[in-house]
Amino acid sequence: MMKRRGFIRRFIFVTSFLSALSVAIVSMTLFIWQQTDEGRLPAKTAVVLHAINNNLVSLDINIRPPKIVTGESGSPSLLREDITIPVQGGSQIPARIYRPSGDGPHPIVIYYHGGAFLEGFGDLDTHNNIIRSLASRTNSIVIAPSYRVAPEYVFPTATEDSYSTLLWAQDNAASLKGDPSKISVAGDSAGGNLATVVSMMSRDRNGPSIASQVLLYPLTTFQDIPLASREAYDSGYYLLSRSVMYKARDSYTPDEWMWNHSYTSPLQADNLEDLPPALIVTAEFDPLRDEGEQYATRLHEAGVPVKATRYRGVMHGFVSFYEVMQSGRDGLQEASVFLRQVNNETLRIRDEYALQVKEPPKGFDKVRDHTEAFAIAAYLLGKSGADFLIVE
Template sequence: MPVTLDPDAAAVFKAFQESGRPPYETVSPAEARELYLKGRVVTNPEPPALDSVRPLAIPSPAGSIPARIYTPLKLRKANDLAPCLVFFHGGGWVIGDLDSHDVVCRKLADEGQLIVIAVDYRLAPEHKFPAAVDDAIAATKWIADHARQLGVDASRLTVGGDSAGGNLAAVVAISARDGNGPAIAGQVLIYPATDFAMTHPSHSEPETSLLLTHSVVKWFRDHYLNDAADAGDWRASPARANTLIGLPPAYVLTAGADPLRDEGDEYAGRLKEAGVAVTHRTFPGQFHGFFTMGKLLQQANVAASEIGAWLKALN
């Protein structure tokens, strides 16, 4: 479908083109991680003031999972416990960490007036699928089991993330519904990856081949999955789950100039068909990754405010 970038998004895309930054698929994962972190410095907005930000180590069968707890100045409490968003960062399961999404987590904590716990799951190719899934599920379980000591209301626990993190949040929600985890009150899926078939039209449209291109998605996939068979596993492709019935309410965000646009739109539609309460927000003039670029793209700040309002209305 025709895509026209918003003027500010077009300017940012042009700046990235002129910067001479090499495409991720031409460098090593370690080099890609460094490039990604450098980009955050340029694009992240000023963080809001919070009450506290502190490290957390979450035990799991595979070892300690680093995490970070964000507590805003204004915190919604009931019986001294607050709602909580467990957040999984994006980065194709290969790049990204607690620092790359630090400002995003601060903004969501501030906008939603809730505790945000960011989870630093294991990355590929050092740790192939399903290591990231296992960490995401284990961390969510542990947070729910230790909710009271964390100041969290376990009945108001949501999961969320962007891109690969949105994929993990969707998978955690399905896993929890199927009895492998705590009750999840809601899911925030920011331009999520939902289907490794990668055959939706948006994967082949030139208008979507911007910062995240189809070839970059393939590079991430090849580092993350063990083989082609993994693509059909619902833990990699949540759209392949037998049913989406019984999943928690969802906020699904998609961007027009994004290879993942169609699979995100389709997943939102299938959730609705399954009877799930869905808020589906589209940003037609933005590209994949815009949500973290609030210094340059005002629509990113609009999206953060809207997600915060949705979280407040949810619990």
């Protein structure tokens, strides 16, 4: 009996020691991942970036330890349809539609996915979660075109495809049970560029009236102008590198005159008046941060109602990771609330403009994010071994 008790005590001691050691290793590893030359990252940002940059997961961030990532609850049923849309030159482009059930008429959002205007950098599948979630959260019809990209198709093909989608949406609103008087445009990164450019094109061509524009960390200039965020965060660690930006410019706008065009570089456009109300979301650790915020200032100066929010502690593309990042959920929720207010005619934007800064999660959300980050770090370490301890 005494030997059995001694064995149990030793077993409990060894188990407790190994558990404590594991916790210490994971905690130390997570702390190391949080340290960067640009400052200390929030735990969730650090673990997501480490996973992606070390090719542990793809950009659709499919890291889902049990009980960590929860899907949306209470979502209304959505109908999905993959179609083609006619564009200039007699061509057709693929598009994806999510729309609520019911008679409507429902508001319409045209969503332009990001991807640096380049083949292989973004498509409807990589952005499907945002497209679907916007439809659910705003009770809107979301139409997402797969516009043609470089290097096969250069400017202005993407812009013309995007504008053709707007015209198609207006012409087919009734058959979709949509409201042609409530069409908004939205997009992220390169898609944010297209969303605001389509707004300009529709103004210039006396096209459909656009209710609002939602721009998530948009590219707003192809010109070489001094931007501190491009200098600080262009390594690629924050999911967008200077080399990709140059490749996008060389491929999508191969002639220098294209860099100066209003429909590629809206930040330098001569006329930004009479554009729809705008929400611009930027990320602290993003080379596109400053140009997005400068564009918000220029829109305000042109008399366009604009709201701009910088999310601290996150990187380019963070809204795409809303399923694992609280800040991503907050950004998606802000966009959804903005669109709902536009559609309900309750949007109020103060005359005076000021950039809003959204701090990283605090209180319970911070504890939850850190706990989930710890669990994901443990999951990744267990999955791939001690090589993760090496930080390049």
